[in-house]
Amino acid sequence: GTMRIVYKGSKIVAQVVYEVNEPEYTDDGSAMGVDLGIKCPAVSYTSDGSVKFYGNGRKNKYMRRHYKYLRKKLGKAKKPDAIKRINNKEQRIMKDIDHKISREIVETAVVHDVKVIKLERLANIRSTTRTSRKNNPSLHTWSFYRLAQFIEYKAKLAGIKVE
Template identity: 60%
Template sequence: MGALRITKKSNKYIAQISVEKVSHIVKGDVVMGVDLGLKVPAVAVTDSGKTFFFGNGRQNKYVKRKYKAKRKKLGKAKKLKVIKKLDDKEQRWMTDQDHKVSREIINFAVNNNVSDIRLEKLTNIRNTARTSRKNEKNLHTWSFYRLAQFIEYKALLKGIKVEYVDPKYTSQICPECKKLNKARDRKYKCSCGFKTHRDRVGAINIINAPVVDGKSLLA
């Protein structure tokens, strides 16, 4: 604590110092579920039903395709150093997107007096995530863990508690009658009459899912 570190990157010097920030715990019982995905990076729903969709999945996939095409051309030319720089640039872009989305989520939570944010436990999310075959490559190159980590530390700075829940059936259980249904495209519809966006269903069910201890680094 209080240690100073100076580093040099791209001919620029960066000074970093560690400080302690005291956070006041938010009082209340407003819970918010957050569902992470590809087409919609994050969907947040409060226990009163307030909902917000965060990020731009189409933009994310477009940028990743662009970098992939560039790497393919460079690979044929065997420009390995340039490829490495391009990889670093893409990772910086992805990290920046996660920072922006996580910041927006926390702002939404603060504005709605949320005291507890719940996320799915990340173990094996790549095996259970709801995605099509054409999105499998994007699924394996996107860091769900990093986004969850950003949400967690930003929440703690605001005094908001973060919990992780069992992700089993969160995308299938009807929030009204508890019947299991599989969504078609982005729409979820149950025979009881309940219908909404499929990712919103996940966020609603995350609010009421069993809380589990710990989180995996695998995602």
């Protein structure tokens, strides 16, 4: 691989890039279906009948509402740099939550010896669902695609196919 040394603020960070061989897929019929949602970020059902809920949608909604309130307050105080900083913090927190949920899903699949994870296709969900003033903010800040991407790459590393 390659290594690059960069400065991040006052720290020196080494970034290492390496390749991992993807394991070969075998299909023995065991599968896991994952349903993505807003109130519960993910629910999995394995072919052996196991159901598991992941994440806390209420906590996610609270975090978004809290940071929206802070941005509004800082906007009135005319502090654009602070707004940018807390917005980035909110994004990092949400990305971390998606990483944790995806890791948990893939670990559950490995424990149940699942060979295929099936995700629902949510490509046009924002235009096809019923919208309301109450529902819009959570629908338009829902990171289902990012979560699906995280599940996909972590499953690939574990030798699990994603459909």
